[in-house]
Amino acid sequence: MTPQEERTNQKLRFAILHLDELKNQLLPASGNDFERSHHEAFLTQLFGSYDAFLQELNILLDCGLNERGVNLKNMLTALNKKNVSSSVLDELSKLNCDSNSWFREAKEYRNRIMHIASIPLAFHLGGPNDGKVAIINPQTRIEHKVDIEGTFALWLLSMEQLICRLRVNASLL
Numbered sequence: 469m470t471p472q473e474e475r476t477n478q479k480l481r482f483a484i485l486h487l488d489e490l491k492n493q494l495l496p497a498s499g500n501d502f503e504r505s506h507h508e509a510f511l512t513q514l515f516g517s518y519d520a521f522l523q524e525l526n527i528l529l530d531c532g533l534n535e536r537g538v539n540l541k542n543m544l545t546a547l548n549k550k551n552v553s554s555s556v557l558d559e560l561s562k563l564n565c566d567s568n569s570w571f572r573e574a575k576e577y578r579n580r581i582m583h584i585a586s587i588p589l590a591f592h593l594g595g596p597n598d599g600k601v602a603i604i605n606p607q608t609r610i611e612h613k614v615d616i617e618g619t620f621a622l623w624l625l626s627m628e629q630l631i632c633r634l635r636v637n638a639s640l641l
Contacts, residue, residue: 472524479517486510497591497601504586511578521631528638556638574623
């Protein structure tokens with residue numbers, strides 16, 4: 469395993485750790501600093517795994533970029549200058565641009581918590597969802613149907629599957 473692969477995997481493990489701590493907190497659905505800091509930490513680690521994966525791809529696809537210059541746009545440009553295309557980078561680009569994708573939605577929340585404000589939340593008291601917390605879309609004000617832990621778990625699973633599948637695809641090129 470390369471150091472880049474190990475870093476990607478480590479970031480995924482860190483995201484799992486934050487999600488597990490969120491699930492096992494003593495005062496769930498309180499909106500306290502512990503809870504909100506774990507929302508932010510989870511999203512930061514989730515997209516840290518994506519950024520680490522781009523470092524892997526930089527090497528696998530022979531983009532030739534300096535570590536500090538690695539991002540999707542620069543990688544596409546570097547390959548384009550070599551008259552080379554990559555189905556892996558094309559897929560990541562499409563996922564980034566698809567406003568209905570899990571990736572784009574999760575990334576927008578990560579950008580929000582990094583630069584603007586905490587994630588808007590709905591707290592359920594009583595009824596079948598008692599003690600559950602759901603994300604509210606800041607633009608539409610529509611509440612997610614799945615609670616925040618379920619949403620994060622789905623995003624984590626989707627990221628793990630994406631990285632696993634694209635690793636295989638990139639190594640076959």
